[in-house]
Amino acid sequence: MMLKPRLFLILCAVICCISITAFASPPKPGKDKKPLVVFVTGDHEYSGEATLPLIAAELEKNYGMRTIVLKAYPDHNAEKNIPGLEVLKDADLVVFYLRWRQLPKEQLAHIEAYLKTGKPVMGFRTTTHAFNYPEGDENEKWNAFGEFALNAPPGWGGKAAHTHYGHNSSTDVSVIAAQANNPILTGVSPNFHVRSWLYRVLPDYPTKGSTWLLMGKSVNPDKEAIENPVAWTGTNSFGGKVFMTTMGHPDDFQLEPFQHLIINAIHWELGQKVPKSWKGRIDINVPYREAK
Structure with missing residues (x-):
């Protein structure tokens, strides 16, 4: 049977398309997917459930x-x-702002x-x-979360001597000279002042490396004080990249150097280049509340 010229051309085009589809490489899943950052909040004092949604x-x-x-329920x-x-299974980065939680083991399992x-x-x-x-x-090991997840002291006080220098104090922050060209510090002022009273983490923390x-x-300060690191990176005991800061008073979040630090660190954690252009100061105005 002879095909009409027009029908013959259409048939050839269909066969060609099928062949190309069959041998083309399938698109890589998630290639263009936006990264998912999950914030886990629950603290009595610093309003993390209000500042981090703005970030x-x-x-x-x-x-x-x-x-x-994610927020503590029914309140902070x-x-x-x-x-x-359970959404943590899909996360590319998890950001924690927690204080003295006692989550059930079913929730800890997701973390x-x-x-x-x-x-x-x-x-x-x-x-x-x-x-x-x-x-x-049975969940007591989680009291050391700071150490095994964030290279920080394992809990408050105790052998780690983890304490602070009084609520009436504040902190002068400076870039450590050897890290001046670290991408996380791109655009961050070499010196700035935060309301957070300084946490003592030395001499044993941040962990080696x-x-x-x-x-x-x-x-x-309310006692003799020594200088302490207030932000660090590293690799935790699970092989994950770490960014930890002992800053985080809600007044700190109003400061452009602190905001810039956070945005940079999130990109670094995700393996992305730090943004070349800063989008400007974020409007964050959240009150501090005394811990219960």
């Missing part, structure tokens, strides 16, 4: 990321429930599973003592 919004608006913010003082942690992937983690201030289980509790980025000097 999240900035990441979505200006830096091409997806974000999810609720120590035993942070709904939604542990994420850590075991070796994906990056970030922590703010009281996350050095994120958990506070009583002695003998960590890179100190910023040094803090206590202003108006």
Whole structure:
């Protein structure tokens, strides 16, 4: 049977398309997918559940990321429930701002599973003592979260001598000279002042192998004070990249150097280049509240 010329050409075109489709390399899954940053919040004192959503919004608006913010329920003082942690399985970076939680083991399992992937983690201030289980509790090992996840002291006080220099003090922050060209410090002022009272982490922390980025000097301390690192990077015990800062008072979040530091660090954690152009100061105005 002879095909009409027009029908013959159409048939050839269809066969050609099928052949190309059959032998073309399939698109790589997730190649163009925006990274997902999950913020896990729950602290009695520093309003992390209010400051970090504003950072999240900035990441979505200006830096091409997806974000999810998880909060303690029903409020920041609720120590035993942070709904939604199952989403950590899809996260590319998890940012923690916690203080003395006692989450059930079912929720801890989601955090542990994420850590075991070796994906990056970030922590703010009281996350050095994120958990506070009583002695003998089946989840007591989580009291050392600061150490095994963030290269920070394992909890508050105790053998780590982890303390601070009084609520009436504040901190002068300076870039450590050897790290002046570190990409995380791109555009960050070499000297600035934060409201956070200085945490003492020395002499044993940050853990060996960590890179100190910023040094803090206590202003108006309530006891004899020494300078301490206030931000560092490293690799944790699961092989994940770490960025940790002991800053994080809500007044700190108003400061452009601190905001710039956070945005840079998030990009670094995700393996992305630090943005060449700073999108400008983020409007963050959140009050401090005394811890219960």
